[in-house]
Amino acid sequence: MGRIARTYRKPEEIRELIENSGLPYILVNNRIFEQFYEVGKGTYTPYAKEIEGKKGEYEYFLLNGDKVPYSESKIEHGVNFDERDITIFILLTFLDQIDFQGYTVEIANYLGTKSDKRIKERIKKLKFLQGEVNSYRGSGERKYYSEPRKDRFITEKNVKGFENGKQVTLNRWYVNYECDYKQTMDKDGNIIDKPENFFMVTIYDLDLLTSGQLTEKEFVTYLYLIKSYNSAKNDAIYQTISTISDKINIQDRAITKRILEKLVTIRVKDKFCDDGKDFPLVHFSKPANYEDKLAKRLEPSLKYYPIYNTTTLQKLKGEDVIAYPTAEESAENKTDSELNKVDTNLLVDSDLNKTDSDYDYLDGDILF
Numbered sequence: 001m002g003r004i005a006r007t008y009r010k011p012e013e014i015r016e017l018i019e020n021s022g023l024p025y026i027l028v029n030n031r032i033f034e035q036f037y038e039v040g041k042g043t044y045t046p047y048a049k050e051i052e053g054k055k056g057e058y059e060y061f062l063l064n065g066d067k068v069p070y071s072e073s074k075i076e077h078g079v080n081f082d083e084r085d086i087t088i089f090i091l092l093t094f095l096d097q098i099d100f101q102g103y104t105v106e107i108a109n110y111l112g113t114k115s116d117k118r119i120k121e122r123i124k125k126l127k128f129l130q131g132e133v134n135s136y137r138g139s140g141e142r143k144y145y146s147e148p149r150k151d152r153f154i155t156e157k158n159v160k161g162f163e164n165g166k167q168v169t170l171n172r173w174y175v176n177y178e179c180d181y182k183q184t185m186d187k188d189g190n191i192i193d194k195p196e197n198f199f200m201v202t203i204y205d206l207d208l209l210t211s212g213q214l215t216e217k218e219f220v221t222y223l224y225l226i227k228s229y230n231s232a233k234n235d236a237i238y239q240t241i242s243t244i245s246d247k248i249n250i251q252d253r254a255i256t257k258r259i260l261e262k263l264v265t266i267r268v269k270d271k272f273c274d275d276g277k278d279f280p281l282v283h284f285s286k287p288a289n290y291e292d293k294l295a296k297r298l299e300p301s302l303k304y305y306p307i308y309n310t311t312t313l314q315k316l317k318g319e320d321v322i323a324y325p326t327a328e329e330s331a332e333n334k335t336d337s338e339l340n341k342v343d344t345n346l347l348v349d350s351d352l353n354k355t356d357s358d359y360d361y362l363d364g365d366i367l368f
Contacts, residue, residue, distance in 0.1 A: 007163050008103060011110040011210065014095075018203050021098045025313060027198040028090065029179045031131060033227055033247065036081045037220065040249045043076045044128040044152070079125055082249075083216040086223070087111060087209060088122050090201055092154055092173045101159050101170040112210060123173075126153040131177040135193075142181055142193045153177040199227040202312050204270050208281075213266065221248050221259045225282060226306045234310075236303035238287060243301075260304070268308060272315055281308045 018024055036042045051057045091110060095102075108119040130150040135142050154173050161170040179198035186192050201223065209219040224247055229236050245256040267278040283305040293300040314321050 006103065006168070008106055008109065011106075014100070014102075014106065014110055015203065015207075015210075017098055017100065018094050023097055024203040025200050025316060026090065026093045026097060027179050027195050028093065028201055028223075028227075029131065029133075029177055030197045030199060030227055032086065032089070032177070033224060035131065036129075037083070037086060038247055038249055040081060041078055042081045042129045042131070043078050044130045045150075046077055046128075077128075079129065081129070083220040084122060085125065085129075086220055087206075087216055088119065089126055089153060089175075089177075090206060092123075092126070093175045094203065094206070096154075096173055096175045099172075101161055101172040103171060110210065112212070123154070123156065127156055129153045133176065133178055133180070135178070135181045136176065137178075144181070144183070151176045199223070199229075200231075200309070200313055201226065202309065202316065204272075204312050205309055207270070208268065213268065217248075217250075218259050218262060221256070222263055222281070222306070224248050225263070225304045226309050229304075229306050229310070231310060236285075236305050238301035238303055240299045240301045242299055264304070270312075272312060279308055279311075281306075283307045 051059045088107065088111065091107060104120050104123060105116040107123070108114070108116045111119075113119055130152055132148045133145075133151050134148045135144045136151065137143075154175055154177070157172045157174070158169050159172045161168055180196040181193045182196055183191055184194045205222070205226070208214045208222065209216065214222060221244070224244070228239065228247075241253055241256050241260065244260070245251070245253050248256065250256050263282045264280075264284050266281050268281055269278040273279055285303045285305070287301065287303075290300045290302075311321055
């Protein structure tokens with residue numbers, strides 16, 4: 001029997017499926033920055049092979065492709081985690097949301113990556129990498145753990161599909177690393193699952209990367225600005241460039257400065273723009289003490305408003321578009337103590353910030 005010719009969907013075809021799904025945006029766990037990207041690494045517990053016929057008894061761990069004798073003390077293994085991992089995870093989350101089944105080469109093509117092999121390596125990493133969640137999607141309803149536990153970022157399954165009238169084997173990716181949820185009541189008294197600790201990414205945000213307007217590093221910096229924005233209060237937080245550098249794992253402050261300068265000057269155009277017009281990506285505002293800080297040779301802070309993301313979400317949801325404050329308005333009626341107040345949530349220093357040479361792997365050297 002001859003090999004069945006595969007029909008790969010073009011990136012524009014997949015994007016159209018996402019945009020027309022009715023939910024062209026996703027929710028991403030805040031901790032993907034705090035516990036993974038900021039520190040540039042993640043951990044997982046290797047697969048344990050159960051002894052045949054003896055439930056709960058294990059023969060060995062599978063680590064780096066080798067069989068390691070099983071012990072009751074779990075083995076934690078470290079891997080790099082960078083902007084490529086975030087972008088692939090975000091795309092897979094969009095695809096999970098529309099029940100997409102396909103091929104890894106389609107993922108590579110969508111992200112403009114020539115190497116299908118490297119995409120497979122990255123997806124393999126996400127299949128093992130573990131993050132903390134408090135619930136999971138059960139059949140028909142959300143199930144809650146008694147206490148948060150670690151789960152794999154994604155699950156990959158082989159499924160049967162049809163191409164050109166013939167049955168083929170496809171990949172289906174399920175996202176396990178979701179944001180937190182809690183049960184609450186809506187205004188009608190119905191119990192609902194309310195998401196918490198997340199930021200939202202639209203397909204139009206992802207377009208900035210796939211169209212080549214932003215590099216992966218610039219795109220993930222943009223995502224960080226979205227994540228750090230307080231959408232509930234429609235306000236941003238004051239941050240120095242050094243603080244942002246720490247949060248996006250960049251050693252050279254000058255690189256972060258160049259990225260931020262690009263994000264606040266670039267303008268985009270999409271279907272929401274009127275003819276002949278474009279739209280700013282990020283606004284910024286200065287506190288009243290900005291010039292004073294410079295005069296004293298202190299590093300000033302700015303507020304960054306991801307206006308393109310928040311405005312697009314408002315339009316997608318049919319909400320009124322919120323007018324963002326000017327630099328003068330943001331500083332108005334604030335005391336010097338308020339303007340100089342440091343947001344402690346941005347300066348968390350924990351064991352996660354420690355470096356470990358064991359994690360200094362090269363790109364593509366993903367060890368399982």
